Amino acid sequence: MRPKRIYLLLNFNLAYLYFGKGDYRSALKWATHFINQPSTRVYEDLQAWMRIMIILIHYELNHMDIIPYQIISAYRFLLKRKKMFRVEQSILSFIRNLSKIGYSQQTLMNEFVKFHDELKQIKKDPQEGNAITFYFDIISWLESKIQNRSFAEIVKEKQKNSSRQTDPDVRFAQSG
Numbered sequence: 423m424r425p426k427r428i429y430l431l432l433n434f435n436l437a438y439l440y441f442g443k444g445d446y447r448s449a450l451k452w453a454t455h456f457i458n459q460p461s462t463r464v465y466e467d468l469q470a471w472m473r474i475m476i477i478l479i480h481y482e483l484n485h486m487d488i489i490p491y492q493i494i495s496a497y498r499f500l501l502k503r504k505k506m507f508r509v510e511q512s513i514l515s516f517i518r519n520l521s522k523i524g525y526s527q528q529t530l531m532n533e534f535v536k537f538h539d540e541l542k543q544i545k546k547d548p549q550e551g552n553a554i555t556f557y558f559d560i561i562s563w564l565e566s567k568i569q570n571r572s573f574a575e576i577v578k579e580k581q582k583n584s585s586r587q588t589d590p591d592v593r594f595a596q597s598g
Contacts (some may be wrong), residue, residue: 430459434468437475438558442574446482453479466503470510471557473499477517478563489521509550512540513560531568538564 433456440449453476457469473496480488493514500506516537520530541561544550559577566573 426459430456430465430468433459434472437472441475441479441482442577444572444574446479450476450479450483466505468557470496470500470503474510474513474560475558477514481517481520486521489517493518493521507550508547509541509544509560512537512544534564534567538568 433452437449437452437456440446440452453472456472457476473492477489477492477496480486480492496510496514500510516533520533538561541564545561559580562576562580563573565571566576569576
């Protein structure tokens with residue numbers, strides 16, 4: 423693996439790690455490092471998801487005034503890329519609506535649940551399904567909002583449950 427590729431992947435993973443940890447300022451720092459790299463054109467899918475992550479970071483930091491500009495930037499990138507997944511379009515629309523309207527807590531929860539259900543439907547499409555959780559687990563982020571738990575808790579719990587299902591000793595113990 424070339425050093426530039428390693429550096430880009432490191433930036434992406436550090437941004438994701440800090441996001442999961444709830445350290446959104448550090449996540450934004452590493453995400454910005456990634457986006458500002460000139461060779462990120464090679465990694466267009468990664469860059470698209472990094473742009474989405476940046477929007478979510480600004481949402482978490484309550485930077486509602488910055489979000490519309492980030493959404494425009496993401497749309498421009500996706501249009502220039504000449505490929506926009508339905509999931510990307512849905513996420514950008516959802517966040518744009520959240521940033522525009524002052525929701526009550528109950529209405530906000532309803533919006534999160536509705537969008538969570540929409541993404542579950544999109545995930546059934548084989549062309550869209552991998553995009554939803556491969557680069558950034560947007561469904562777990564929504565679940566963290568719905569359940570009022572940290573993103574890290576949700577992801578850790580899913581990993582634990584996933585490893586139990588694939589561990590032959592656990593399957594044997596459950597069936598016997």
